[in-house]
Amino acid sequence: NELVFLGDQYLRAGDCLSAQAEYKAAFELDSTNAMAATKAAKCLWQLNQSSEAINWLTKAIKADPKLIEAYTTMSDYYSQRYNYQASLQTLGRASALFPNNSEVLRGFGLLEYRRHNMKDAIGYLQRSLKLYDGDIETILLLAKSHAAIGEFQQAQNYAIRAMELDSTNNEAIVVYAKNLVQFRGFDSGLMYIKDQISKFSYTIEFRIAL
Numbered sequence: 732n733e734l735v736f737l738g739d740q741y742l743r744a745g746d747c748l749s750a751q752a753e754y755k756a757a758f759e760l761d762s763t764n765a766m767a768a769t770k771a772a773k774c775l776w777q778l779n780q781s782s783e784a785i786n787w788l789t790k791a792i793k794a795d796p797k798l799i800e801a802y803t804t805m806s807d808y809y810s811q812r813y814n815y816q817a818s819l820q821t822l823g824r825a826s827a828l829f830p831n832n833s834e835v836l837r838g839f840g841l842l843e844y845r846r847h848n849m850k851d852a853i854g855y856l857q858r859s860l861k862l863y864d865g866d867i868e869t870i871l872l873l874a875k876s877h878a879a880i881g882e883f884q885q886a887q888n889y890a891i892r893a894m895e896l897d898s899t900n901n902e903a904i905v906v907y908a909k910n911l912v913q914f915r916g917f918d919s920g921l922m923y924i925k926d927q928i929s930k931f932s933y934t935i936e937f938r939i940a941l
Contacts, residue, residue: 765792765794765798766800768790781812784808785808806842840853844875853876856872856873867896878909887911905937924937925941
């Protein structure tokens, strides 16, 4: 527990290299600590060690086959590498263990979103949202999915809903700004994101959006 706590401190400080070393050490001392292996995998992914990250997620699932986060994270990483079949298989294993689970359904939605299959993405995400209506990740994915097919009113409704749940969520603010362009024009969206930058000058997501 002390090693995991130390790893968390390094992670909060932005030092993924040191954090993953602590998480790995914690897992080596206790091979049932699936969360330590999952945290190590996430750090390794941030360090662009994608294959090693997936290996550590495999260890996490072996240590605790009921850790949903390990499955959904692995599926996420596979889909980012365009290995959609492996992503689908991973979610299939999770779905067999946890039928009708909101996190797993969101995982399917994310996979279909990355495959540019927005119809199925929206279907999975809406099912997920019915099970957990306060999940900002699902809400923002719905916003982006609707925007991708030109349904900007629905997209903006979801963006506003996300901001109502968490007014400090940077991704929600960016999605809102991009949709604002569709309603009020380019200059309006530009002014909005510039205003956010003036308020939160160290938030890099806003500068990337600009």
